Amino acid sequence: MKQRIYINDVAVRDGFQIEKNFIPTETKIALIDALSETGLAKIEVTSFVHPKLVPNMADAVEILANINRVKGVTYSVLIPNLKGMERAIETHKTRGKVDEINVFLSASETHNRANVNRTCDQSFEDFAIMIKMAKDAGIRMMGIVATAFGCPFEGHVPEERVLGFAKRYVDLGFDGVTLGDTTGMANPAQVERISAALVQQCPNVEHTLHFHNTRGMGLANVVAGIRAGIVSYDGSLAGLGGCPFAPGATGNICTEDTVNMLEDMGYDTGVDLDKLLAAAVKMPAIVGHEVTGQVMRAGKTMHLHAVPDKLYTQ
Amino acid sequence: MKQRIYINDVAVRDGFQIEKNFIPTETKIALIDALSETGLAKIEVTSFVHPKLVPNMADAVEILANINRVKGVTYSVLIPNLKGMERAIETHKTRGKVDEINVFLSASETHNRANVNRTCDQSFEDFAIMIKMAKDAGIRMMGIVATAFGCPFEGHVPEERVLGFAKRYVDLGFDGVTLGDTTGMANPAQVERISAALVQQCPNVEHTLHFHNTRGMGLANVVAGIRAGIVSYDGSLAGLGGCPFAPGATGNICTEDTVNMLEDMGYDTGVDLDKLLAAAVKMPAIVGHEVTGQVMRAGKTMHLHAVPDKLYTQ
Numbered sequence: 085m086k087q088r089i090y091i092n093d094v095a096v097r098d099g100f101q102i103e104k105n106f107i108p109t110e111t112k113i114a115l116i117d118a119l120s121e122t123g124l125a126k127i128e129v130t131s132f133v134h135p136k137l138v139p140n141m142a143d144a145v146e147i148l149a150n151i152n153r154v155k156g157v158t159y160s161v162l163i164p165n166l167k168g169m170e171r172a173i174e175t176h177k178t179r180g181k182v183d184e185i186n187v188f189l190s191a192s193e194t195h196n197r198a199n200v201n202r203t204c205d206q207s208f209e210d211f212a213i214m215i216k217m218a219k220d221a222g223i224r225m226m227g228i229v230a231t232a233f234g235c236p237f238e239g240h241v242p243e244e245r246v247l248g249f250a251k252r253y254v255d256l257g258f259d260g261v262t263l264g265d266t267t268g269m270a271n272p273a274q275v276e277r278i279s280a281a282l283v284q285q286c287p288n289v290e291h292t293l294h295f296h297n298t299r300g301m302g303l304a305n306v307v308a309g310i311r312a313g314i315v316s317y318d319g320s321l322a323g324l325g326g327c328p329f330a331p332g333a334t335g336n337i338c339t340e341d342t343v344n345m346l347e348d349m350g351y352d353t354g355v356d357l358d359k360l361l362a363a364a365v366k367m368p369a370i371v372g373h374e375v376t377g378q379v380m381r382a383g384k385t386m387h388l389h390a391v392p393d394k395l396y397t398q
Numbered sequence: 399m400k401q402r403i404y405i406n407d408v409a410v411r412d413g414f415q416i417e418k419n420f421i422p423t424e425t426k427i428a429l430i431d432a433l434s435e436t437g438l439a440k441i442e443v444t445s446f447v448h449p450k451l452v453p454n455m456a457d458a459v460e461i462l463a464n465i466n467r468v469k470g471v472t473y474s475v476l477i478p479n480l481k482g483m484e485r486a487i488e489t490h491k492t493r494g495k496v497d498e499i500n501v502f503l504s505a506s507e508t509h510n511r512a513n514v515n516r517t518c519d520q521s522f523e524d525f526a527i528m529i530k531m532a533k534d535a536g537i538r539m540m541g542i543v544a545t546a547f548g549c550p551f552e553g554h555v556p557e558e559r560v561l562g563f564a565k566r567y568v569d570l571g572f573d574g575v576t577l578g579d580t581t582g583m584a585n586p587a588q589v590e591r592i593s594a595a596l597v598q599q600c601p602n603v604e605h606t607l608h609f610h611n612t613r614g615m616g617l618a619n620v621v622a623g624i625r626a627g628i629v630s631y632d633g634s635l636a637g638l639g640g641c642p643f644a645p646g647a648t649g650n651i652c653t654e655d656t657v658n659m660l661e662d663m664g665y666d667t668g669v670d671l672d673k674l675l676a677a678a679v680k681m682p683a684i685v686g687h688e689v690t691g692q693v694m695r696a697g698k699t700m701h702l703h704a705v706p707d708k709l710y711t712q
Contacts, residue, residue, distance in 0.1 A: 198705050236703045269699050271662035272621050297614070299699060300655040300692045301662075304618035307586050329703045333696040341614040348585035348615075378614045382647040385583050385613060389550045389643045391512050 086352035090316040092126035092292065093119055093339045095367075096147075097162055099324025100140045101131065102335075103371050109143040111370055113150050115321075118363040120154040123355040124339075125316065128160045128186065132168035132175075144171070148180030160184035160226070164200060169214045173221050185218055186262065187211055188228035191246045192235030195266070199230070208252055215256050226290070227253030228262040233278070234269025236329055243278050250286050260290030262318070265305065267327055268298020268334070272308035279312035294318040295337045297376070298327050302337035303345055310351075317342060321360070322367035323376035338377040340364050348385050357384060400666035404630040406440035406606065407433055407653045409681075410461075411476055413638025414454045415445065416649075417685050423457040425684055427464050429635075432677040434468040437669040438653075439630065442474045442500065446482035446489075458485070462494030474498035474540070478514055483528045487535050499532055500576065501525055502542035505560045506549030509580070513544070522566055529570050540604070541567030542576040546592070548583025550643055557592050564600050574604030576632070579619065581641055582612020582648070586622035593626035608632040609651045611690070612641050616651035617659050624665075631656060635674070636681035637690035652691040654678050662699050671698060 096116055100107050112130075119127050129151060135142035144161065153159060163169050163185050176182040189207035190196035196204050211227065218225045232246045250261045263282065265275075275293070282291055293309040293316070295302045306317055319342045325335025340360045343353050357379075364380045379385075410430055414421050426444075433441050443465060449456035458475065467473060477483050477499050490496040503521035504510035510518050525541065532539045546560045564575045577596065579589075589607070596605055607623040607630070609616045620631055633656045639649025654674045657667045671693075678694045693699075 194705055234699065237705050239700050239702050268696065271659055271699070272618075273663040298692065298696045299658055300611070300617050300652065301659050303614050304586075304621050304659065307618050307621065327696060330696040334692055338614065344613055345585055345615050345618065349587040378612065378648055382582065382612045382641060382644040385548065385585070386553050388553050391508060391551050392642075 086350060088315065089310065089346050089351045089353050090125035091339060091343055091353050091355055092128065092316065092318045093124050093321055094128040094294075094318050094336060095321035095324045095339070097128040097131050097141070098336055099320045101138050102326050103140055105372060106139055107370060109146050112143065112147055115363065115366075115370070116147070116151045118359070119321065120152060120157050122359040122363065123353070124157060125354070126158040126160055126184070128162060131162035131164070132171045133162075133164050145175050145179050148175050148182060151180070153181070158183045160186055162186045162188070163214070164188070166210055166213060169217055173217055173223070176221055176223060182223050184224040184226060185214070186226045186228055187214055188230050188264070189249065190230040190235070190266070191241045191249055192231045192238045194237040195231045195235045198237065204249070208256075211253070212256055215258060219257065224259045226260040226262055226292070227258045228264050228294070230264040230266045232263040233265045233274055234267070236267045236269070243281065246278060247281055247285055250282055254286045254289050258289065260292060261286055262292040262294050264294040265296055267329065268296035268301070270295060270305050271301055272304045275305045275308040276312045279309045279314050283313045290316060292316040292318060296325070296327065297323065297334045297337045298330065303342060306337065306342060306345070322364040322380065324367060324371065334376050338379070340377060341379050344379045344384055400664060402629065403624065403660050403665045403667050404439035405653060405657055405667050405669055406442065406630065406632045407438050407635050408442040408608075408632050408650060409635035409638045409653070411442040411445050411455070412650055413634045415452050416640050416642075417454055419686060420453055421684060423460050426457070426461055429677060429680075429684070430461070430465045432673070433635065434466060434471050436673040436677065437667070438471060439668070440472040440474055440498070442476060445476035445478070446485045447476075447478050459489050459493050462489050462496065465494070467495070472497045474500055476500045476502070477528070478502070480524055480527060483531055487531055487537075490535055490537060496537050498538040498540060499528075500540045500542055501528055502544050502578070503563065504544040504549070504580070505555045505563055506545045506552045508551040509545045509549045512551065518563070522570075525567070526570055529572060533571065538573045540574040540576055540606070541572045542578050542608070544578040544580045546577040547579045547588055548581070550581045550583070557595065560592060561595055561599055564596055568600045568603050572603065574606060575600055576606040576608050578608040579610055581643065582610035582615070584609060584619050585615055586618045589619045589622040590626045593623045593628050597627045604630060606630040606632060610639070610641065611637065611648045611651045612644065617656060620651065620656060620659070636678040636694065638681060638685065648690050652693070654691060655693050658693045658698055
C-alpha cells in the first residue's frame, strides 16, 4: 500500500500574480479546468487582493463563477485582509462557491509589516474576525505562516516563533496550517526539524508545506517534510512564480517535477502526470516567457530514447 | 563537530566537453586555478578523449602542464580507453602530474555499447590493464558506474548489476567507486537504498555520487546519499553540463548550489562559497550562454535585502 501525498497547485494565483501582462480570464478558467482533471487535491484559483495592486487577480469573481468544479478537488482562494474576506464571502454566496480560504502572516515582523502593513498581533486580530466569517459561511480556513524558514530582511526566524503562530491559528479554530518558504531560504535539515515540531504541537489539523526552489533546494525540502510526517505540498505548474528580490530567480517548486519525483519514490500522489504535463507545456505560451519546469523539458524519468546511430562520447 | 562532506568540481571536463565553441586553454587554466583556491576536494581538469570527438578536450596536456597545483586538492582526469590511458600516463611522466584517473562503464549494456563500443565485460578487461598502468605510475584510480540509477535506453537498471560492477572495480584494486546518474533518472529513495548497499558491500574504498539535475531531484539525491553514509559529491560550477537527449535540459548538479545547501544544513564542505560564487558568475561569459546555477542569481541563503519602500503584495 503506497503512502498518499496530496499535491496542491498554486500557479494560477502565486504564479500569475507576478505576471506583468494580464492573462485572459478564459485562459485562467481553461487552465483551472484542465488542472481539475489531473487528480490534484487542491487548486488555489485566485486571490481577493486589490485589483490595482495585483491586476492579474482582478477577475477573481468571474473565475469562481465560471470554473467547472470536479468532485474531490478543493478550490481555494487567498485573502490578504478583511476587505478581501468580505468580497470572498459575498462571491461564495452569490456567484461561485469557495471551498477554502488561505490567509497569511509572515513569521518575521519586518516582513509582515512590509507585506500587509500590520504587526503580527494585528494580523491575528483580523484572523479572529475572519475565521468567524468563514465558519458562518461554511468555508474551511487555512492559516499560512510565511517566511517560516527565513526572512529576506531579518534573516534567521526563530522556530518557536513559527510554531507559536501555527498554534495561534489552531487555537482560533483554523482547519490547517501552511508553512511557507517565501523566498527559498529553507534547507532540508531545518524543514525536517520544524515540520516534526509542527506535527507534534498541532496534531489535529492539516499541515501543508509551501516551498520555493529559489536556491535549488525545493524538492529536497519536500522529501524532508515527508520524513517529518507532512503529506500535503503546494507546487506551481511549470514552476511558475518568482522571487521579488532576484530577477530571474526560480519561484515555487514545480508541481509536475514534484509529482514525477514522488511517484518515482513510490508515493501515491493521485495525480495523472501525463495530464499535468499536457497542461504545463502550454504555460510558456500563456505567460509569454520561458518557465523553469524540468520534466517538461527532459521527459518523465522513464521516458526512454532510441539508441543513437552515432556514438556520443568517444 | 560538523560532519565533513567532500565536494569535487567537474565543470571543466563534464561541462566544457559539450560546449560547441572551443574554450581557450588559458581560460580553462585560469578557472581551474581559481577553483583550486576555493577549498574543493577534487577538480576534474580534463579528459584524454579523442580530440576530434570532443574538441574542447584537445588541450589536455597543456592544462596539466600549466595549472597551479594547490596542496590538498586532487587533480583528476577522465579516461575513456587504453589509448587515452597511455596519453595520460605519458603526460603524467613528462608534462604534468595526474593525481587520479577516472574510468567508466555504464551499468546498462546498451548504454555502454553506445558510449564506448564495448560490452561491460570488455570494459573490465581494459580496466584490468589500466589499473596496473596506473599503479605502476603511482596514480590513484576511481571507477565510475554510469547510468547507475537508470538508463535512457533500457530504463530500469538492476541494483545488483550496479553493485556487481562496483565490486569488480574494488576487486581489481581501484581506490574508489563513483555511481553516476548520467541522465538524471535517480530519485532520493533509490539513491539512499543503493548507496547504503554500496557502502556495505565495498566498505574499504572511497564512494562518490555524481548527480545530474535533469528532473530537479539533484540536491534531494545528495541529501539521500549523505543519509546513506556517502561523503563525496561531484558538482559542476554554475550547473554547467547538459543532457544529450534533451536540448535545454539541466545538466550536472550545480557545485555552488550544493555547497550552499550543505553549509545551511550544518555540514562542513571546506569550501569558501564566496570564492566559488566569484568563479561561477564568470561562467556565462566563458561559455556564451546562460547557466542554471541558482544561488548565483538569488544570492546565498542569508543574503539579506533592504526593506522596500513600497509594499509589494498589497
